Each structure stands twice: as structure tokens, then as C-alpha cells.
Amino acid sequence: MLVMKEKLDIILSSFSGEGRELIPVLQKIQEEMGYLSPEAMLYAAEFLKIPPSNVFGVASFYEQFRFSPVGKKIVMVCQGTACHVKGAEKVMNEISRHIGIKEGQTREDMEYTLKGVACIGCCALAPCITINDDVHGRLTPKLIEKIFIKKPVNKKTNE
Amino acid sequence: MSDVNIIIDGIEVKAKAGKTILDAALENNIYIPNLCHHPELVPTGTCRMCLVEVEGISSVVVACKTIVRQGMSVSTESPLINSTRRATLELLHINHKQDCTNCKKNGICKLQEVTAFVGVNEGRLKLLRKNKPHVPPDKSNPFFKLDHDKCILCGICIRTCNEIQGVDALQFAYRGYHTIVSAFLNQTIKDSVCESCGECVVRCPVGALVPKHTSMPSREVSSVCPYCGVGCGILLGVRGDKITSVTGIKESPVNKGRLCVKGRYGYEWVNHSERLKKPLIKKGENFVESSWDEALTLIAEKLSKYKGESFATFSSAKCTNEDNYIIQKFTRAGMLTNNIDHCARLCHAPSVAGLAQSFGSGAMTNTIGELGKAGCIFAIGTNTTESHPVIALEVKSAKKNGSKIIVANPREIDLCKFADIWLQHKPGTDVPLLMGICKAIINNGLEDEEFINSRCEGYSEFKESLKEYDLKNVEKITGVPAGKIKEAAKVYASMGPSSIIYAMGITQHTHGTDNVLAISNLAMLTGNIGKKSSGVNPLRGQNNVQGACDMGALPNFFPGYQKVLEETVIKKFESAWECKLSNKTGITLTEIIDAIDRKKVKALYLVGENSLLSEPDANHVKEALKKLEFFVAQDVFLSETACLADVVLPAASFAEKDGTFTNTERRIQRVRKALNPIGESKPDWLITCMIAQKMGIKGFEFSGAKEIFDEISKLTPSYKGVSYERIDKTGLQWPVYDKTHKGTPVLHKEKFLTSNGLGRFAKLKYRPPAEIPDKEYPLLLTTERSLYHYHTGTMSRRVDGLNVLNSEELVEINPTDAEKYRLKDGDKVSVESRRGRVNAVIKTTKKCPKGVISMSFHFFESPTNVITNPAIDPVAKIPELKVAAVRIQKT
């Protein structure tokens, strides 16, 4: 808790604490911490002298803000028309099987977040996904395996 | 303000300058459809229903936000307006759950009203009606629910919570289609910061926010809230023999329609199954129901043996003035002793004593409604939001009007959010803090010399005594930086009119009277007394604690603070009551307990008090009461204390009798009978009269409360001009000198009520609290109150919803201390002092300073007063309920 407070102190040090800074403040917090935690929003509310309910009202208005933590790798599976026709559902199931979480979830080790999204504008590559900023297209089960399967651990070298 | 002439739909009407077109139209009985408008709130223009055309302006405007101008010509309808309105309205309808016949707002719903006026095409609606993504209703709050599918997003609830309540629990969240009214994080309302006041529920124009339990009454009776000293005007809604709703009276100058959660929703106890319905007589270990005659015969026979000093009465600040008058008359004229007291001893005895010394009268000097116009409000030792919720609204609205707010409190109370300056002094250091402020005022030459010279005495001695309080020293004792003290001094002295409000944080100390005197000093020093929006304002706790004091339920005063030791006064009452009276001052509540313990007092008549939970060192009280030879208790419920009695008499509640309560601002208000007494219960005054008559004592043959009040006004100078007729609608503030006098909103205007008319400065010495933390008991325990309960909980704990909102005794502790003792939220602990121990549950909060823990005393399961300190103030005899040394341990 204290650590969190100190972190936020640093994050907000470039702001003056006026109500109109709300959106930039929220953006900055999300940039630094990955998402808007309840504690961070309460902190912002106190810092900007805005009721917490307003902070949440504004934050929930914009798509860009997240209220739960996301993994290091955000996997977005396109579910647009083209990808849908080319078997987006199968892609989702395959990935889900490999990384062990369902759509909308984040893995406990914070490695992956899996999300279904609307057309990502690469229809020619359907079915496709993005992992953070990289696009992977024309996916096949083989390809998916290659992308997600962990390298087999070489026990000998480990010893 | 001047009037302007405008034309609405060809008709010339007058409107006050500054009003909106919508207000002007509605005031002139011209309807313009509107949904998001509320007369008490700032308009936002969201619903677009009130569109009108103004000649000369090309586009349509919203009437609720457009201010009238001289000569303006307005059309409320046109083809464009009508079609726009209809389209907007249809949009609302297609998202609205059609449920009118089932809806609590059926017939009073504004969506229905507007629809009836504008008209919609049901055929088209059928086609368009979308299944709005169903959002489950929020039923978390025990008293009301929010049905999102009926919400028209007018924002009235949000603005109410912000503008009127100052809580900001609600806001719009999400976007477009998904927009809903939501608390922070889309939490349920119960888990949010909501205070359950229900103000938003009252204002919601449709069936989205509706009460859960209240139902439409068949008749309404106007009365006064039975909980706290604010004395809000209420309408009791009755159906058959049950109370089914409570509404705030808009015309009441006290609350202007507003209520807190207890007043609005806390009425269930009246019809509770545990109400006492028959007299009970203890036979062996158990109570046995008896007839009134059997009980009265027994009481009369027993009490006749204890006339004089071996008898004592505890009267009640919950009872009406009429009850209290009769009870003290019985004690004095019937039982021939002045041994009568009530719980004011435990709250504001120092105010009565201290203010009488400084000003000659111990009550709020000003009126609640004046707070809103004060330049500065200094709130010391009062957690107003929790204990006097509706007065807190006045403080918040003062802040909105630009007043400066100074809060002095060891804990970070809710009002700190609204404060310009927060002085966080250590518990029990009020005298040095206040004297320090006085010192800083004089150092800066901000004192009101003219006022001091013409209206006060004792100034030079007082000034001399300030030498002790140089700010460095004060900083050391109080823990408040000298700079802050100077700042507070400057604001209080120069931003006037400045009003001081205070409560038990000031009085419940062994130096409670000194604290009060220090406050008086500060007010006189700056001339902040005797004029509007200034003054010294003790916020009284119980609904009728002011009245119980006024009626002489005190060991040293007859009604109207006429001294029991004054020969002429005794003569006056002896001739009025046709009896011989004791010329000895009685003993106080705390002293009565001791006298019982020492078997000096052998018989006790206890009306409506629950001493086992309210008195300090409760174990001692219990042991003492067991020594009584005869003990009669009279109450609406079988309280923890009443269980020890020999006879228990069933009393009628406030809703079942006529009478008057006097609120904290000295306003005498009518309480009216709304129900017949439950079971065989009877009004307290009637019970006492029946006992007296059974004992053959004369002067108790009253036919009703009104007749008693007439006797009160004859014998009580400050009530002289009051009669039931005069206070039928609005109460009057005493003193009311005669039948034409309009009462006294502001005391001490030309002169003080002291014998020579001068206010008296007091020189004061700092005395630390009687018990301070040490090695063995390292923490300081302070007591406080919760918004959701009242006093010992006899009433509020019998309201299910209030128990949902606050179900157990919480020990509030600073997170750092919690860490030190390895405690976390929800841990069960025992808190122990030199007098005993109680169990409770941990709640960590930064609001508690380090080294201090805080508990309430509403829960019989955790009787906090087992551990509080009975050390008393030498003058007012109030125990030090605010400071005790304790230790804490996980159980």
C-alpha cells in the first residue's frame, strides 16, 4: 500500500492537482501502471479534489481506460467478418488451449491477456491476431503452436 | 429583485428578474414539459423537454436555463418544438421498462406527465422499443433500490447528492447506450459512500429510485423527528395502526424538507413486536404481566415509604416537555426532593453551566438556518455529519455560499473535506487551543474593543491569563502548528459574522466547563455574539434534551432555570403547586448512582433512560442499581437497565401522544398523536399522573397534554407567550415573553442575560485529561456516534435496515497502530481499561490519528461505557467520556 502511494506520488509529480488535469492524469497512471486500480483512482480523486464517483464516471466513459491489470502480452484475436469467415473461433480456441486462459482473462503469472476484438484492418491476412504491436496473419494451428508453445526445457543443460 | 414583464404564448405575465423562463411559466400556471428540472437544483438542460422559441432568436432554447428578459416573447409550442419533443420522448420510452401498473411512482411519475402532454405514437414505439441491455437493479441499500431500466438519466439524483447532500456518491458512468447512474467503480450503493439519506429517492422523477418498504399512507400527521436535537419537521404517514412512511416537511424552518437516514427510514421500531404492552412486575427472578391497577397499587404503596432524600428520578430527554414537566413536578411536589436529573448530564451539562456563567443562558445563541449565511463557521468537537446530519447540510451549504470553514478535531471527520483550515489538536487540549487562538487574535489587534468595553467584564484579568498561552507552548501541548493557529485566528476574527458550533467533543471532559468558557471568551473577544449568523452554538444531542432542561428535569432548577435555592422561586412554586417544597439542591445523575451505591438513595424512578449503556463505568452502575430497595422503570422497550427493575411500565412512543419537543435552537415544536398507544401503553405524563393520584397527591388531574402546557407557560417565563395555537404550524424560539412576542432567534442582542447584563470573560488554566495513556494502557480511547444509530440503540437497533448499514461495534484505529499490534480489518479484539473490557471488531482508518482509537456506544453486545472513565468535571459533574487510557488485544 505504501509502495503504491509512493509510486503514485512520483507519477503525479508533474501535475499541479487541478480538476481539469483528470484525463491526462488517468492516462499517465495507466501508462505507468498498466491499468487504473481502485486505489489509483481514489488517489487521483484526492489529488485533483474531484469526487471518486466523478473520476470513475469519466474513466468509464472512454474506451482507452482499463480497470483490471493486463498481462505482458496482450493477445487480441480479430473477430471481424473476414476473420470470422476464415475461422476466428477456432483460432481463439486454439490459443486459449495453449495459454490456458479464456477470452477476456489474464493469466495469473501476468504473462498473457486474451481478448476478442473487432476488425483490426488486416483482412487480407485473415484470420489474424495481434500480440502487443505485432500482427500475425494467415494463422494455422501449426503456426499458432509455433507462436505460443514454450521451448521444450532441456533438462540436461539445466543441470 | 425587480419584476420583468414577458409574454408567454401571447399572455403577458410578470416574472422576477433572474428567473428562468421555465420558472416564470410554472409560477404563472403555464405548463412547459420538463424532466431534468428540479426547483432546488442548478439546471443542466439535459432532457431537452422544455424547448421553447423566443422571438428574435433563430434557434430554440431550453426554458430551464434561459433567464427572462424584459419584453421577451416566448412560444411554448410550435411544429418544430412539438416534433423535437416527441422524438426525444420516444427515445426515452424505447429504453424505458414499461411497468406502470406495478410502479411505486404510478400517478406521480413525471415521465407519465410529460407523455400525457406531448403524446407519443405507441404503434411506432412498439416497433422501436429496444431491449436495452438489461442492467440488474441495485437492491443493496436496505431502504431503497435503483432500477436502471427505468432511469431516464435526468441526473437529478446525481445533482441532489452533490448539491444538497455534499456526498457525491453517484455519477453517470460508461457511455452511450450503456450509460448508467453509478457509484465509484460501479460498486453497489450500499458499499459506496452513500449516507442513505434518501434525498435522491425523494427527487427522482420516475420509478428508478424508489423506497423499498414505505407505502402510500392513508393519512399524514405532522410531528417532529424523535431522534436527534436538530428537530426536523416530519409528516408521519399512517395506514391503519402502522407508520408506513416519513416525509420531511418542506415548510419547516429547521430542515426545509430534508431528513437524514434515521429520520426518514428509522421508524420501524414504533410498531416493533418487542414494544412493551402491559405493566410487568418482577416475581422472583422473572417478570410477570400485570394489570395497571396492580402495578400502580404496588408502586404507590412502596414509593410512599421513600418520600424525601432517599428517592431519585431519572427523567428523559426523549420524552416531551409535558412528560418532563409532570415527572419533575411529581418528584418535587409529590416525592419532596430535588433529586432529579437526566442524560443532559452526560452531554451538555457544561454548556448549561458554562454558558450560564458567561452569558446568563445555556443554550444555542443563534438559529440553525443562520449558519448558511455565516462568514465563518468554526466547528470544534462536533462530528456534525454523523451526529447532527441536517445541521451538517447547513455547514456544507455555507461553504458553497463562500463561508470559511474551520474544523478543530483530533479525527479526520467528514467536515474536514469542506474545511479551509483543519486544526488537528490532541484530545483534551481544547482549552490551550482556544486560548491560543484568543492570544493570536489579540497579538494581531483583531479583537473587537468596542464590544468588549461596552458589553463585557473581566477582560483585563482574562488578558492577563493569556500570558500562559504563548503560541510556542500551545503548539507543544496541542500538536497544532502555531502558524495554523494564527491563520484560524485571523479567519475567525476577520471574516465574520463567525459562528461557533460545538458538541460533546467539548463537553465530555473533566474540563468540559472550562472548554465552554474558552469558547465564550473567543466569541466575546471578537464581538461574534448577539447578532445574526454568529454566536456560540452547542448542538444538543437528544431530540428533547433542550426541553428536558427547560422543564427543570435538573437537580438545581425549576422549569425555566429558576433556581431551587431562591426563596421567592420556592414560594412561587409552593403556591402554584399547593404544597411544601424541599429547599435543598438535589444531586446529579452521577451522584445519584453513587448515592444508590452507598444506600443513601433507596428508591429510583427511571423514565426512558438506559443507564447501563450510557453511563461511564457501566459495571459499577449495574452493581449499584442492584442495591435499590425499589426500582420502577418506564420505557417503550424492556431496556438493559429496565431489566433490573421491580416494576416496568409500558410507555407510549412519540407517535402515540401529543406534546412538544424543544430542539437545539430553542424552538418549541408540536408533536402529534398519529397512532393509538400500542397495547396498554400510555403517555409518560399520564403514567406519572396516575402514580401521583394513586398516592393521593394533588395537582395531577390533567385531561391532556395541552392542559399541562398551559400550566408550563404560566410558570416558565421563557415559555410564557407560547401556546399550542401559536405553534400549530411553525415552532417558536424561546424566550417568548408574551402572546404577541415573536420569539427570539438570536439571544443576547442588546445585553446578556446575566444579572448585570454583561458578558463575563473567564481566565482559564489548562488541566490535562484525568487519565492519559501510559505504559500499561498505551492507547487513548475516544467515543463517538454513528450516523446510523442513536444513543444506546433502543430505537435504531430495532430498525432492520439501520442494522444492515451498521451492524456491530467497530474500533477505529490508525493503520500504523494496527500494524504495530498486528491487527487487520475484521479482527476481533478486546479493548481493556482499568475499569473493564469489551469486545469489538477492528476497522483501520487514517481518520484516526496515531495513538487514538475510537468507538461508539450503540451496541449492547459491546457496551463501550464499561471501559470509559467516570472522572467528572468539578462544576458540571459530567464524566470524561471522551478520554480513557486503554490497551487492545486480539481475541
Ligand code: SF4
Ligand atoms: S441516499 Fe443520499 S447520500 Fe445516498 S446517493 Fe442518495 S442523495 Fe446521495
Ligand code: SF4
Ligand atoms: S435514477 Fe432517477 S433521478 Fe437519477 S438519473 Fe435516473 S431518473 Fe434521474
Ligand code: SF4
Ligand atoms: S437530523 Fe436529527 S432530527 Fe433530523 S431527521 Fe436526522 S435524526 Fe431526525
Ligand code: FES
Ligand atoms: S476481419 Fe479480421 S482483420 Fe478485418
Ligand code: FES
Ligand atoms: S427540463 Fe429543461 S432540459 Fe430538462
